Amino acid sequence: MGHRTQKPKHIIIQESIKEKIQNGEWPPGSRLPSQRALAAAFKVNRSTIIAALDELKAQGVVEGKVGSSTKVVLNAWQSMAASTPAWNEQVRWSIHPSNDLLVQKINQAETEHSFLPLSKGEMGSEFHPANALGEVFKKAGNQIGYFGYGDGRGNYSLRKAVSDYLASRGITAGPDSILIVSGSLQALQLISLGVLQPDSTVFLEQPSYLYSLPVFRSAGMHLQGIEMDESGLQTKLLEEQPWRKNKSILYTNPTFHNPTGTTMTLGRRKALLCTCNEFHLPVIEDDIYHDLWLETPPPPALKALDTQGHVLHIGSFSKTVDPGLRIGWMTGPEDVVKRLADIRMQMDYGTSAVSQVIAEHLLTSGLYEEHMHQIRHKLLQKRNYLLDLLHQNFKEEAYWEIPEGGFFIYVHFYSIESKKLFAAAFKQGVLINPGSIYHDEKSTSVRFSFAYPSCAQMENGIKIIKDIINHLKETRMKG
CATH class of the missing domain: 1.10.10.10 (Winged helix-like DNA-binding domain superfamily/Winged helix DNA-binding domain)
Incomplete structure (x- = not known):
């Protein structure tokens, strides 16, 4: 043969x-x-x-x-x-626009194991609560039966568990004021469909993660950036903006802001709510990083300070447990929740019932709180490790603030254009998020993550970035 x-x-x-x-x-x-x-x-x-x-x-x-x-x-x-x-x-x-081409490129590259991810917005595998989730899955297995479609708002027992969790943070929200969603992004999509009108203006921090998403623009809305300082979104600049009643809303990520890592001070939060109450400007509070504090808890959420029902508050397990769980929630007036639940039923009949059972067990068993307590020390160590690497390599080329929690350190280079740095790093298999995708007009900033990459990956990646910067400087000098 x-x-x-x-x-x-x-x-x-x-x-x-x-x-x-x-x-x-x-x-x-x-x-x-x-x-x-x-x-x-x-x-x-x-x-x-x-x-x-x-x-x-x-x-x-x-x-x-x-x-x-x-x-x-x-x-x-x-x-x-x-x-x-x-x-x-x-x-x-x-009708729905595509992501920015650069964002598409980053999203695709993040799925390829050949890239070294220095900016990825997830927790690394060492933080994954595998044991706790395994225990919860065993308990939840005993409750598996016929779930049906549900009513779009989410399982009542999970909404009650989320209500109790929020109460521990000073947020008063009964189960009927809570909508379970498949991650915070779905909450934003529902708000764009059920709360806002076409041609509305969405005020937000600049830079902001929201600029990298088409969620509001796809519904015919306009994004209007408000500059930040070390205390967060500048309320006085917001007051100077022209807005129309029922045609404007404020989106803010006040705690461990993405991408800058900034946390809005308590004084600024009170001033912001005062302004929004005075001008009848509703607020979307994206609070998905709140539990990721490292040494001391952040100030109370805007929703905890809200006495007028102005704030729609969004939370999620995607950053703290596992994005694959696809569990988040939105808190707001009951009429708003009913309206969005109705839209939700038209879209997908609700979040996975199995994921909801898992989330409920995490909250009611104490395992979620125990998990957060366990990961904070390790997350602090990794933040400090990245800070040391940045100081050793970029103290002459850049500056940055020290975040008190979250995932990110936002590095501002003095003279290196972030898009050029991204392109050069991409060719060498290192993935960074340039500030341009967050509408950072300076275009010299880069978001680095201390949550996802390992310490060895951070060290190797920063070394490559340093070599690229040296090469770019030499080329500029020769030119």
Whole structure:
């Protein structure tokens, strides 16, 4: 019996790409994954991918220049098949806008293990409460039965548990004032659909994580940034803004702000609420980092100080337990909760019942509080480790504030454009979040995370960033 000849890898790759084109997964106009992503998917080096793509270009199957994305083109063998809908154009002109291209690039790269993630907004694996979750899953398993669809607001028992948890933080909210959502982002989406009108103005901190999302813009709303100082959003600047009743709202992330790490002072919180009450400006408080304090608890949430029902308060387990749990909540007036629950029923009939049972057990068993107590010391150590690395490497090139909690240190370089730094780091397999995606007009700032990367990853990544900065400085001097 003769030996079976194995096809060359670049031929296998070509055939696989053609198959995806023929079966409609990558129709004409589609962008192929990056060379790095293809190399990881096929477990080959990039030179093999380049060879395969070059041959496909010669065959007229794809097109693209060096350094740019590769697209599928309509060629002879495709035109013989039935006409394909112009999905590329359909998607391009859909109502919901795409993420910024740079944000898309970051989101994709974060899923690739070949990148060193210096900015990722999650807790690392060493913080994951595997034992506690295992214990909770065993207990919850005894309650598994027929759940049904629910009423859109969330299980009453979980809403009661969240109510008790919020009460321990000084926030008065009965179960009927709480809506369970699949993460804080869904809460924002529901608010954009059920509370705000098209052409509304959303005031927010500048910079802000919200700028990296199309959630309000997709509903026809405008974002208006308000500058921050060391005490948080500047209330006096907010007072100077023109707004219209029922057409404006304030979004704020006052505790361990993303990306700056700033925590709004108690005095500023009181002044902000006073201003919002005076001008009848409703408030969305994104409070998902509150429990991630390191040494001392932060000031009370805006919702805890709210006596007029002006604040819609958002919380989540995504940052403290596991984003895969997909459990968050929104607290507000009962009429607002009913309205958003009705919209929720039109979308997906509610959050996973299994996840809700898990979340309820975490809160009522004391395991959540125990988990937070256990991780704070380690999180503090990692923050201090990153601070030491920054001081050792960038004390002449940048400045930063020391966050009292959360995940991030926002580093402001004196003369290095963050987009250029991002591009150079990306080529070397290091992923950072430039301030430009948060609408930071200075464009010299970078968000670094001390929560997700290991200490070794932080050390290696900072060293690469340092080398890149030195190279950029030398090039500028020569030029």
